[in-house]
Amino acid sequence: MSNFSQKPTIIFDMDGTLLDLAYDDLIWNQLVPIQYAEVHQCSIEQSKEVLFQFYQEHSHTLNWYSSHFWSTKVGFDVLALQKKQQHKVSRREGCIELLEYLKANHYPCWLATNADCASLKFKLKQTSIEQYFDVIVSSETLGHAKEFTAFWEKLHQLHPFDAQQTYFIDDTEKVLLGAQKFGLQHLITIQQPSSTGLIRENSNFPMINRLTDLIPLLEQAEEQKQYA
Numbered sequence: 306m307s308n309f310s311q312k313p314t315i316i317f318d319m320d321g322t323l324l325d326l327a328y329d330d331l332i333w334n335q336l337v338p339i340q341y342a343e344v345h346q347c348s349i350e351q352s353k354e355v356l357f358q359f360y361q362e363h364s365h366t367l368n369w370y371s372s373h374f375w376s377t378k379v380g381f382d383v384l385a386l387q388k389k390q391q392h393k394v395s396r397r398e399g400c401i402e403l404l405e406y407l408k409a410n411h412y413p414c415w416l417a418t419n420a421d422c423a424s425l426k427f428k429l430k431q432t433s434i435e436q437y438f439d440v441i442v443s444s445e446t447l448g449h450a451k452e453f454t455a456f457w458e459k460l461h462q463l464h465p466f467d468a469q470q471t472y473f474i475d476d477t478e479k480v481l482l483g484a485q486k487f488g489l490q491h492l493i494t495i496q497q498p499s500s501t502g503l504i505r506e507n508s509n510f511p512m513i514n515r516l517t518d519l520i521p522l523l524e525q526a527e528e529q530k531q532y533a
């Protein structure tokens with residue numbers, strides 16, 4: 306007998322997918338540069354230049370997602386700065402509606418995030434979404450960022466899933482490409498990850514805007530299964 310549920314597993318990214326990326330943009334593009342300028346006695350322009358250099362060097366690595374790494378790098382407590390603003394963490398439109406739908410229709414629901422364990426903890430608390438997930442993993446725990454197939458191999462070892470059937474929704478192109486390389490079949494991206502950011506024109510993957518736009522896609526797939 307198969308261990309897999311009849312309904313496909315739905316794996317979600319957190320920041321920029323279920324949650325509004327505007328919070329992270331505020332922290333990393335505005336507040337960190339301001340505090341860096343204060344601590345290192347330089348202008349905001351100089352601060353942004355130095356930080357941009359750091360960001361370029363570490364983008365898409367585990368370090369990039371580590372509050373501890375950044376605290377050491379910039380010389381102040383980045384996690385404390387994030388927590389001070391935690392009331393600004395918010396869910397994207399349709400988030401609860403979608404998660405309620407998936408729960409009511411018995412879809413296994415997982416959260417796979419590159420956020421480190423400390424950020425994951427306060428973000429889950431702030432947004433009350435923890436209850437909807439059967440599995441929650443941070444790339445910090447697995448030791449690899451989601452951009453790399455090693456993340457997916459490790460996740461698959463710990464929590465087996467059917468890569469042919471599973472849906473994965475993430476706002477980062479490089480993450481989706483990593484998942485594709487591993488063999489995940491149903492990959493979907495987000496058109497506007499940040500409510501204060503740009504609307505994407507194109508992607509290598511199908512795009513949804515409102516999270517509830519996923520529902521008709523799943524219903525269509527279920528219907529096709531019935532007639533297959």
Ligand SMILES: [Mg+2]
Binds near residue numbers: 475
């Ligand atoms: Mg994301």
